Amino acid sequence: MRRREWLAGACALPLAGCAGSDSEVTGTLLGASAERGHLLRDPRAAQAPSATRRVRVVIAGGGIAGLAAARALRLRGIDDFVILELEDTAGGNSRAGSIGGIACPLGAHYLPVPGDAARDVQDFLEETGVRQRVAGRWVYDERHLCHSPQERLFFRGHWQEGLLPVQGVGASTLAQYVRFARLVDGVRKQAAFSIPAPSVAPAAHLALDSITMAAFLSREGLDDPHLRWYLDYSCRDDYGAGTGAVSAWAGLHYFASRHGFQPPGADNGERESVLTWPQGNAWLTQRLAAPLGERVKAARVVSRIEEGRSGVEVDGWNALTQQTERWQAEHCIVAMPVFIAARVVRNAPAALAQRASQLHYAPWIVANMHVREPLRDRPGAPPSWDNVVYAAKGLGYVDARHQSLDPRPAATVLSWYCAPGEASRAQVLSRGWRDWLGDAQAELAPAHPDLMSKLTRVEVARYGHAMAIPVPGTLASLQATARGQSATKRLSFAHADWAGYSIFEEAFTAGHRAGLRVA
Known part of the structure; x- marks a missing residue:
């Protein structure tokens, strides 16, 4: 989803207000060519x-x-x-950019290890060498699996491991986490969820499809604000819209089609593995496009x-x-x-x-921010691939250098994601890169107050119709x-x-x- 000359128009923004900084950041707009x-x-x-x-x-x-x-x-x-x-270039919502020689995603940035229903995808991963048969069983090349630590949440002034709020939450919150986990297991047993989804939906899925995820949670008495935030974040992350917009089928499919929902302390041996690359899923589209040559017009x-x-x-x-x-x-x-x-x-x-x-479409923003050196960190969990701020408008950022095997501190690109909602489509196309940078800075400032003083360039990819909302x-x-x-x-x-x-x-x-x- 990359660079369009018609959107390029790099301009410079002095870093006013950044203590002791005399540098400046440049920026541009990219994304789908409206x-x-x-x-x-x-x-x-x-x-x-x-x-x-x-x-x-x-x-x-x-x-x-x-x-x-x-x-x-x-x-x-x-x-x-x-x-x-x-x-x-080909690739749709899975294209790549590069800032300062560092590859970064312009859209989709990971692929969960596919299940058996996605046999065609498994075959393609086998073809690329990502999936291999070793000693009679299928394994995935560790270079392509997301390195640890995978994700963390900035919650109550600290970084905690994982994205489900757990630090200092009460017994009632933990109890609702367990209830939701049991509910997900129950719907999985009632009617199998799979990716790709079956072309003929079971009756149980159609019943869940008739109401929003928010209405379903209310019906089940699941009203804990921490659980509700996490589920809303999950839906915005996967579908570009929250629990008030997507169906209960979609909200449950997020978990039930893979490894369920794991409450704190659960240890059933299941943990979702994720494939990712510095350029995100463009690593995959580049390999699909490479043999085609001039056939791509x-x-x-x-x-x-x-x-x-x-x-x-x-x-x-x-x-x-x-x-x-x-x-x-x-x-x-x-x-x-x-x-x-x-x-x-x-x-x-x-x-x-x-x-x-009948379709609704979610707009998306991806702001790739080049920083000349690592940011100072708050206490708690160490820097991860996926870094999210609790209760924020955006969806946090991924670090393009997380998959690097070089442990030395260096410049990197932080890819900040935001799904502003279907009603924001006109705003997505009218706002400038400075506006989106302002939103990213406001969201990340509590966790990274030195972001603006280390920022050198911002490239904002905009998508007016990024994905269908279920x-x-x-x-x-x-x-x-x-x-x-x-x-x-x-x-x-x-x-x-x-x-x-x-x-x-x-x-x-x-x-x-x-x-x-x-x-």
Whole structure:
């Protein structure tokens, strides 16, 4: 999700008020190209094509789903395809940046070790060497597993290990932690949760899908403020919206689809392992894109997809040449967000328009902050990969150098994440990088008062429609518009939007299956 020249406009901000500092910080705005996306409304995008090319398959969209579809085609020996990608590089919400020679994520920054239901993802990790068979069992390369310490929470003036508030909480809080853990175990036994989620949801899941997570917690008498904060944080972290917006199915799926919820003192041998890299999930997308070469056509704004009797026509505005190109293909894999696909697919299946009308999208902000030396630390748990401040508006930061094997203190990049809420989309696109830096500074100042005095550069990535929010009714609407019903003879649809929530495993599996479907 990286750099766009149209957003670049680096400016300098004197560090006024930083005691004894005469340095200055520079900054810029990056992220998804709203300007290119809005070309769909521009008459230029509908002009007659300057050239027509033929190819067997067009993949419209180069995010996780589009790249996975390309991999599936290649595994089948199909090489006559192109990917038309809006941005300058493929990767969708899993692209990378670099500040001062330090790689950093512009979006998604980790992948939980996939379970057995995500077999296609496991195969890909095997292909990259991340997953290997050793002495008869599968193991993951420790260089790619998140190093310890993994996460900590700034709570009551101290850093504590883990993100669940435990330092000094009362017996009633601990009791509710245990109750919630039992509740998660209960719903797991009632109806299995998995990633990817099954295309036909069990009745128990549909019941949970009918109410918000907040309403569900109230119904269960779970009102402890520390538990409620943690669960709200978890939903904002995974879905870009809190417990008052996402369904109870989504809120429970966060835990039940993996290793449950572990209350303090629980020791059942289960701990979720996480794969991560300095550049985040771009490490994965870069390996998906590397074999494709010139088949990835960047800076293309797909403006029309139309299925005919003998093939599919795809028109794309080339932002570099300022001309429309036409591609004629036997098949098109539409690996675009559903709200965009509904605009560009002519005579679209009813399921596409229906799905688009029901989706809500969360905007996101990722502020990568380069600091010239380590920050001073408050007492408690040591610096970790994921560092969160209790009750903050944002979601904390990850340290790009955490995976480094060099123990010497050095400059690093702190990637601060914020999901400001669906109602903030206009603000996301109108605010400057200084404004977002101000929010990050305000959030982190209690834990790191020296942040501004050591900051050298800030690059803020903005996403107006970063991910689908699994609001109540999401599963029911998917049930009514089953994923397979949206496909036609020559069109396949592949995107995490068709799962109702946005994670790597769902997007990858959707793309892989679409690639297998091409005749």
